[in-house]
Amino acid sequence: MPSHFWLSKGAIPLTTKQIAELTEEQAWSYLVELRWGSDGKQICPECGVEDKHYFLRTRKQWRCKHCKHTFSVTSKTALADSKLPFRDVLLALFLFLAGQKGLAALELRRHIGHTYKTCFAFLGRVRDAIRKTVDQTPLSGNVEMDGAHLSGWPRKGRKIKPKKQDPQVPKRYAAKEPVAPETTNDTPEAQHRKIRNKRYRGFHPNRRIVWAACQTTGTKGRGSVRTITAIIHRETASEIEALTQKMVEKGSRIWTDELAAYKNLPLYGYKHESVNHSIEFSTDDGVNENQAESFFSRLRRAEEGIYHRITPHYMADYAAECAWREEVRRMNTLEQIKSLTKRIFGAGVSQDWRGYNRGHHRKDEILFWVGDDPREQKTQSPIQSQ
Secondary structure: OOOOHHHOHHHOOOOHHHHHOOOHHHHHHHHHHHHHOOOOOEEOOOOOOEEOOEEEOOOOEEEOOOOOOEEOOOOOOOOOOOOOOHHHHHHHHHHHHHOOOOOOHHHHHHHHOOOHHHHHHHHHHHHHHHHHOOOOOOEOOEEEEEEEEEOOOOOOOOOOOOOOOOOOOOHHHOOOOOOOHHHOOOOHHHHHHHHHHHHOOOOOOOOEEEEEEEEEOOOOOOOEEEEEEEEEOOOOHHHHHHHHHHHEOOOOEEEEEOOHHHOOHHHHOOEEEEEOOOOOOOOOOOOOOHHHHHHHHHHHHHHHHHHOOOOHHHHHHHHHHHHHHHHOOOOOHHHHHHHHHHHHHHOOOOOOOOOHHHOOOOOOOOOOEOOOOOOEOOOOOHHHHO
């Protein structure tokens, strides 16, 4: 029986121990190679000319031969103006990708030192770079879509509710009012819907919905190949239809649950199939949304076990981070750090995290809007156009 990929020897060509043993000069050289390759040429971030520019050895910087701009290995990137030593930067990046669910700033501080604010801002820059470099090419083929409620759950009251008279009733059903089967004609699906609506009543203002679309390979056991996420307020038909038109190619096969917001997708040129989760996790024909649920499983464990709290202002960054972890889960550690640094070096300067410790914070949360909001992304319905 073949072993799991992460149990094989080729899964870890690069380890934390190897990076920790690097000198500051070696770590700097490795970052230079990750950004520009090993041919000795650099690309000037100001004029974009690739050449062997003048090297200022004492400053570890280059001066462009064409525009005379002086730059370093982190200039015009998400790590611009970072005061961390290069070895600490490389070690922090490896620890970030090594975590299966995420990396907390306090844990990073235990590994590399420095202050909590420094580690928190560093991780914020990394997540921001991942979010800004997400491949927005529409998904195609077989796509699974779903939404998950995240953050902002109401706290339990100070007083403990009295127990039910029947000690055999589980606690999680204590607040529900079961309906006797002989007094109602509701189907099991209708009863399940009533229970669900009662559970989600009275949300906290910080509650948001993370919507995810996962493109699958179509091969059993291989999972998804790409995931695109968005943050929305409600799973209504207008938001779902606009997101689908933006993120998924027409003619694709879409698998979802039986939420009513998905029922009009065939009008937009999609092949839509659904699974009733109150009865089964997968239909007899294989229709399911297990890859979307797998993504949400990673995201929820990151929120509950690693970060403990994700605010709406930065929820898009955390969702993009988990989507990136899903995409690189079958890469070895060397391929993962190349993927991560490519995004960091290609994201540009982080305006939301540059100067974060001096009060320069993100003003607005990143939401997908359809409606009268100035940040709206309008998509006309084929029903309205007729």
